[in-house]
């Protein structure tokens with residue numbers, strides 16, 4: 112039986128909790144046959160040191176057995192189970208179906224993420240779904256908890272039975288630049304206001320950045336359970352993280368040098384890596400995080416050895432470890448000034464240079480003529496209640512009733528002009544106003560309408576082929592001192608009903624998500 116009745120209770124018990132990551136495999140596991148993964152899962156869930164086991168969903172964009180398969184095998188055991196649910200391979204209907212299955216099997220703890228872009232696939236690279244993103248997935252799960260209103264056979268609305276998901280979101284703070292990090296933080300707030308109840312951090316090796324997430328949440332009066340993410344390093348993994356082979360995972364030059372030094376030793380650095388992980392756990396405990404989440408291991412004994420080590424440190428040792436484990440990159444941006452005493456962020460002092468730049472944002476290559484023009488045009492014509500909007504609305508209402516020649520012609524003009532200006536893909540449910548006139552279909556590989564995924568590196572997209580759309584949007588909005596309003600409000604859901612219809616018409620006639628925002 113589980114220790115605390117629910118994971119929610121465990122995280123609010125005040126007792127520091129340890130979690131373990133389990134990654135499934137590509138291939139099937141015959142029933143009643145021994146399986147290393149199931150054995151690992153059993154050993155972890157049966158051990159009193161482990162409060163929860165978290166099962167990944169095709170991590171790194173690689174094909175694996177689904178997390179819900181292992182979840183249902185471990186569900187009745189001692190520890191709690193968190194199932195990772197990502198948006199890369201399943202559209203919203205498949206995600207909802209999976210959620211109903213999880214609820215039916217009593218697997219109520221879900222970590223909702225966008226997920227890494229697919230890396231492989233049968234017969235060629237899989238195309239990513241990204242029908243939803245982490246914010247809209249969280250909002251959908253929350254709506255299921257509230258009782259999903261659905262049309263009945265006779266068109267009446269019935270409310271489906273309420274689920275009781277305990278929903279987690281994730282944040283990826285190991286970003287080099289302000290234009291990458293601030294949208295991550297704003298998206299974190301959006302996840303919470305749309306239903307996330309506890310937060311996983313991305314794995315990293317800079318305790319000041321982990322602490323900064325805590326400070327950021329407190330500065331917005333959010334005090335929800337925070338999970339610190341520790342990944343056991345070795346020379347190979349450190350190399351991959353240093354080369355940015357795994358989205359969002361960062362090893363700096365300084366840490367890589369240390370890794371190579373210890374890995375050259377007789378134990379290939381094992382003692383150093385295990386101690387580093389244990390020290391990170393001790394810092395999370397010292398900082399008052401709800402739990403520490405361990406990954407990167409295939410043997411249950413390794414998890415236990417690190418936890419035992421962490422539990423043996425002195426009550427205040429974590430303070431020294433927090434200063435010691437700050438493997439950031441040169442010139443990395445921090446939102447809070449450094450507290451010289453603790454070596455961590457100073458809750459009372461935001462980054463002074465950042466504050467100055469908010470008053471004098473200066474120029475940016477992102478603030479193009481096209482962007483300035485789009486802003487003017489939008490405020491004159493596409494802003495509800497303006498004379499321009501009311502005029503265009505009357506026009507489109509007339510065209511909408513007509514034979515369609517004029518509306519088709521207008522749609523043609525719209526398509527060509529928006530293709531040239533924004534690389535528009537004619538989705539019909541336009542998000543240009545949401546993303547500083549950058550098209551999520553044309554400029555983002557994951558169609559992220561609710562903020563950045565966690566994969567950007569050095570301002571570049573996870574797919575390394577362009578600047579990250581949200582880093583660009585941040586730069587644009589900062590020029591107009593509008594970053595504070597970034598990513599506010601309910602989750603944006605794309606409506607595929609509108610595909611290849613006129614985005615202009617749908618805006619003026621209140622058929623797209625922008626109209627829902629106004630209601």
Ligand code: SF4
Pocket residue numbers: 554555556557558559562563564565566567571572573574578579580581
């Ligand atoms: S453009 Fe940015 S948000 Fe979009 S996929 Fe790339 S890194 Fe993610």
